[in-house]
Structures are given as structure tokens and as C-alpha cells.
């Protein structure tokens with residue numbers, strides 16, 4: 001019941017998105033394309049606002065983050081180094097008829113009657129050319145359907161069966177025909193490979209429907225005019241082996257790489273393969289040295305990027321939540337390894353020393369844990385600042401089993417979408433908006449190994465501090481750094497690397513500390529723009545029901561976006577459109593606002609209708625120019641009425657103060 005209500009809520013939201021121009025299905029006039037979405041006029045403004053706010057928060061208002069805008073297609077070596085070519089895959093299963101894929105771990109259990117076929121045999125293909133062959137074929141046509149299984153036919157073919165047994169199997173074999181049948185079976189085997197096929201019978205459907213689908217399946221797989229073999233009925237309970245839509249038994253699970261492949265240049269050869277980036281982060285690592293050298297930053301510092309990413313998701317779903325083309329807002333924040341902090345500061349400050357109030361002020365002795373905690377807090381504050389309250393957010397702290405082998409921690413920030421599932425205690429946990437991962441020095445190390453270019457940094461403070469450390473402390477820190485590097489090098493070893501080479505490399509790396517060299521670690525807050533837009537839309541959606549004097553009630557939608565993200569900040573209306581003085585004044589107010597913020601001018605219909613239109617668009621303020629603005633009441637000359645979307649409150653404001661007032665609300 002609850003789920004139905006939530007589905008209804010999503011349906012209303014999806015329909016509003018189309019009706020008001022927030023989100024359209026991509027290529028809609030051609031029937032759409034699964035997993036791709038377009039943003040309409042209001043959606044485009046909303047998205048732009050979100051990206052700009054993220055960019056301002058993460059780069060322009062900070063001294064320690066620089067920006068980057070890299071290409072979508074990069075050297076395929078990048079994706080080998082990052083591990084995406086080998087491991088960026090979901091296990092998936094396919095419906096052998098519709099070819100629709102499902103993620104192996106996401107098949108809903110089903111129960112019911114299954115009709116199984118051991119295979120099929122093509123009447124036409126095995127007609128044969130000689131008279132003898134034709135005779136055998138006709139015989140086989142006659143008897144094959146009665147043979148119960150592939151195994152029984154196989155046995156017959158291999159001559160391991162007596163005439164009496166065949167009679168038993170087929171029930172219909174006339175005396176003296178066994179030899180013909182054997183030859184016919186051999187002819188059929190030579191021409192057709194038997195493939196089992198099973199289908200879960202939909203409730204209320206006759207057996208004939210299963211036969212029809214099985215026939216279609218075999219026909220489409222090159223078996224013209226098929227004779228179905230070995231039909232039998234089975235029962236299954238909570239089976240995850242059948243496609244949720246077609247009911248057909250799924251293929252076995254195979255890894256399916258999520259990267260979109262293309263070719264660079266005119267020749268479609270393996271040498272020219274390239275990928276559409278599945279994340280924006282890798283460009284940041286690949287350009288780490290260039291940014292470091294040109295931005296005059298020093299570790300700790302970050303590189304931020306906003307841009308498109310592409311994943312050939314097996315099952316795009318939940319509106320824009322899981323799309324195949326989407327945008328990410330990613331920060332890679334590079335920090336010193338804990339051994340370096342310890343060397344320079346004598347200790348590493350931990351989270352427990354950084355209560356909520358202190359976590360906002362980065363300290364030079366912070367280790368990775370404190371930085372990780374800091375970024376989780378910063379990101380939550382960002383969401384709160386655009387209207388997503390803490391109650392609507394949730395957290396998922398990845399377990400050791402869930403973490404990638406190189407990651408030290410990952411906290412996902414979740415949002416409670418209408419489609420988010422309840423846990424066993426009936427609480428909605430939410431679905432991922434953003435992941436904040438402590439990724440150690442894995443990424444830069446990988447690019448160093450694959451490109452052969454050094455990705456480490458030199459730190460004079462480290463070199464000087466190391467020289468002053470007592471030998472025992474040097475040994476402890478050296479060993480810790482060595483162990484970490486050896487662990488990484490062992491796990492990421494190429495097939496031709498020996499344990500001796502790995503130990504030598506780890507030794508060289510640890511010896512780097514004394515020379516002031518190290519590879520930075522990284523904290524990665526990685527957010528999805530589209531998921532955030534969907535969160536903002538579902539969060540803003542509210543319905544207001546009003547009953548008029550005659551008892552007639554009407555429900556309207558109010559999109560309660562935070563003014564900072566609202567697609568349109570102000571609607572400007574003349575009270576009446578047929579009074580030139582009102583229109584001229586309203587136009588001048590509109591012209592005053594539009595260079596600074598997104599405003600719309602509207603003179604169509606009653607004021608009430610115009611308010612309702614803006615409420616649906618989520619416009620937080622409406623400005624009305626009336627006769628008092630023109631000086632009907634002299635004390636109100638050059639003032640306007642400002643109406644607040646969320647409570648309908650109205651105030652009088654001087655035109656000279658209007659812009660500052662609006663800017664103070666929307667920035």
C-alpha cells in the first residue's frame with residue numbers, strides 16, 4: 001500500500017516534470033531512448049544553478065581548490081590504469097529472446113509453473129537432399145516430439161539403446177523402425193544443436209502461450225519451423241532465474257563492462273578503441289602535475305571538475321536516478337600521508353579531537369580521517385544550504401567488505417527519495433546522492449606506474465623534519481610507509497613483476513621520505529548532478545488544496561525550491577495588461593532585475609492564475625506593479641507588492657530596494 005502511494009507520488013512528479021518543462025525523455029518523438037533524459041527550460045535553469053553553486057562553494061570561495069575542465073574522451077591507457085577496463089563491470093544476465101539484461105543481483109524472486117523444453121529441431125533444415133535423408137527426416141519429425149529429453153535422443157543417437165527402451169521413451173516407435181530413427185536422429189544432430197529453453201507460465205495463460213514463445217525463440221535463433229522437444233512442466237519457488245518481464249529463463253551471469261566504447265579516427269580497429277569517460281575523476285589524477293605546477297597550490301589542496309559521465313547501466317531506473325548519461329561534480333582533495341604528517345608535526349590529529357564545531361577549521365596536523373570527516377560535514381552543509389534538511393538525508397558507511405581494496409573509508413550521503421526502500425525496521429534509509437571516499441594514494445600511484453611519469457611531490461618541510469627525527473621514530477614511520485606501499489604494489493602487480501621487484505620498489509618509495517618525497521593521498525567527494533536535481537525536485541514537490549466559498553476545492557502544486565536553486569527567482573506582473581502605464585512600469589522593473597537574476601515577465605490571466613503558474617515553477621517571489629506603484633496613494637509611489645511563494649504573504653517594498661532584497665535571498 002505504502003509502495004503504491006510512493007509510486008503515485010513519483011508518477012505525479014514525472015508528469016509535472018514533463019508538463020512544466022523540467023525533464024523530458026530524450027528523443028521522445030522517436031519513442032525515447034532508455035536511460036537518457038533532457039532538461040527543459042526550467043530544468044536547465046535548475047541544473048545550471050546547482051552546478052554553479054557547487055563550483056562557487058568548492059572552488060571560488062576557497063583558496064585551496066583549483067578547477068579543471070577536461071575532455072570526455074581520453075587516452076584509453078587512463079582507464080587501464082584506473083582499473084575500469086578490467087573491473088568496471090556488473091554481473092548481468094540476459095533474456096535469450098528479448099535480449100533485455102538485468103543485473104544478476106537485482107532479479108526479483110518469482111514462483112509458479114515453468115514449462116521446459118530440452119531443445120528443438122528444424123523440420124525444414126533437416127529435410128535432406130537424398131531420398132534416404134528425406135525418409136529419415138520425415139520419420140524423425142514424426143517421433144522426435146515424443147522423445148522426452150535431449151538425453152534420450154542423445155542416447156538413441158549413440159546406439160546405446162534397445163528397441164524396447166526406445167519404445168518406452170517415445171511410446172510410439174513402431175516395430176522395425178529403430179534403425180531409421182537412429183539415422184534420422186544423426187541427421188538432425190548434424191544440422192541442429194539442441195538448446196534447452198524454459199519459461200515461467202504467466203498466471204492464467206494456457207500452455208499454448210509457452211509453446212508459442214518457445215517456437216518464436218527457436219525460430220529467431222535460426223531453427224526454422226521448429227519442432228519442440230522434451231516439453232515438461234516444473235514448479236519453482238522464489239526463483240531468481242527468470243526475466244521479470246518476459247518470464248524466460250535467464251542466461252548465466254556474465255560480467256558486462258559499463259563503459260561506452262567508440263573508435264577515434266576513421267578506422268574501427270582495436271588499436272583505435274576509446275571510451276566515453278565513466279567518471280570525471282580520472283582526468284583530475286592524470287592532470288595532477290600540470291595543475292599543481294600552474295596553480296601554485298601545495299598539498300593539501302584539491303582539484304574540482306563538473307562534467308558529463310557515461311555508464312551503460314544494465315537497468316536504468318527510477319526516472320533520472322540511474323541514467324546512462326549523467327553529470328558529476330567531483331573533487332579530488334590531495335593530502336599528505338599520515339607518515340608525513342607524523343614526521344612534520346610529531347603526531348596525527350584524529351577525529352575524536354575534532355568535535356563537530358572544530359571540524360570546520362582544517363589544521364595542518366590532520367590525518368586522512370579528520371579530512372574525510374571534514375569533507376562529509378562540508379558536503380552535508382552544502383545540501384542543507386540548498387534546502388535538503390538533515391532529516392531527508394541519510395548515511396551509509398561502507399563496510400570493509402564493500403570497500404575497494406585500496407580505500408580506507410567511504411561514506412555515502414543518501415537522500416530519501418519517494419522510491420527509496422524501507423529497511424527491516426520500517427525506516428527509509430535513502431539512496432546515494434554522493435560518495436565521499438578516502439582512496440589512499442592508489443590513483444596517483446596507478447598513473448605513475450602506467451604512464452611511467454612521476455606523480456609524487458617534493459616537500460622541503462618533510463625533508464628537514466625527517467633529518468631531525470630520532471632513528472627509532474624514523475624506523476617506525478619508514479616501516480609503516482614501506483608496508484603500505486608494498487601492500488599496494490602487491491595487490492596491483494602486473495603479471496611479470498616479481499616479489500623482489502615489488503620489495504625493491506616499496507623500499508625506494510619509503511626511502512623517498514628522507515628526501516622529502518611522497519605520493520599524496522586523496523579524499524574524493526563525488527556527487528551526481530542529476531540525482532541531486534531529482535532530490536531537489538522530489539523535496540520541493542508539495543500540493544496545496546484550497547476550498548472556495550462555494551465549497552469547491554482545488555489542488556495545486558507548489559514547488560518549494562530553496563531560492564538559491566529555484567529556476568526562476570522572480571515573476572514580474574503588471575496588475576492589468578491593458579493599462580499602458582502599469583505595463584511600462586512593470587517592464588522597467590523587469591529590465592532592472594534581469595541582468596542580475598533569472599526573472600520572468602507575465603501579464604496573462606488573473607493575478608491568481610499567474611501566482612499559480614509561478615508556484616508550479618517554484619518561483620520564490622512574485623512582484624506586482626499596481627496603481628499604488630504609479631502613485632495613486634502618494635506615499636506608496638515607486639513601491640511594489642512582493643508575494644512569498646511558500647506562505648502567500650505579501651509585503652510592500654521600494655523599487656530601489658528590490659534588487660538588493662532579491663539578491664540577498666537568492667545568493
Ligand code: ATP
Pocket residue numbers: 279311313320321322323324326327328432433434435526527528529530531
Ligand atoms: P551506484 O552504486 O548508485 O551505482 P556508484 O557508487 O557507482 O553509484 P560513484 O561511482 O561513486 O557511484 O559515482 C559518484 C556519483 O555519481 C554517485 O553518487 C551518483 O550521484 C552519480 N552517479 C553514478 N552513477 C550514476 C548514474 N548511472 N546515473 C546518475 N548518477 C550517477
